Amino acid sequence: MADVNRGNRPLSPHLSVYRPQITSITSILTRITGNALVVAGLMIAWWFLAASSGPEYFDVANGFVTSWFGDLVLTLSVLGLWYHTLAGIRHLIWDNAMMLELDIAEKLGWACLIGSVVLTVLTLLIV
Numbered sequence: 001m002a003d004v005n006r007g008n009r010p011l012s013p014h015l016s017v018y019r020p021q022i023t024s025i026t027s028i029l030t031r032i033t034g035n036a037l038v039v040a041g042l043m044i045a046w047w048f049l050a051a052s053s054g055p056e057y058f059d060v061a062n063g064f065v066t067s068w069f070g071d072l073v074l075t076l077s078v079l080g081l082w083y084h085t086l087a088g089i090r091h092l093i094w095d096n097a098m099m100l101e102l103d104i105a106e107k108l109g110w111a112c113l114i115g116s117v118v119l120t121v122l123t124l125l126i127v
Helices: 022-053 055-065 068-095 102-126
Strands: none
Touching: 022 055, 022 068, 022 102, 055 068, 068 102
């Protein structure tokens, strides 16, 4: 085995070594929104199951879903759904080896972030 002088370097890349970039942040947000949508989906499934279980149980679930916390979760779910959709479209574009240049990739990242906020506001205004 080669004698490697590691010195004081970290053994693997660490967050303190790299500057956050819009492409890495949007990648992390895609994973976060995907997991958050699972939680929101479970909450909605619980609400539907409660509706089919009886009025007493539905009152408990409906009270939670329509509370301020439930409204917050559902509003953030709309934001997460729009963001996850736009990020998925961005990845479909990249899968076709298009728009991979760094400046365009950064613009697509900003488009996902800004577009998801705009589409969320429009969705909440319409609904």
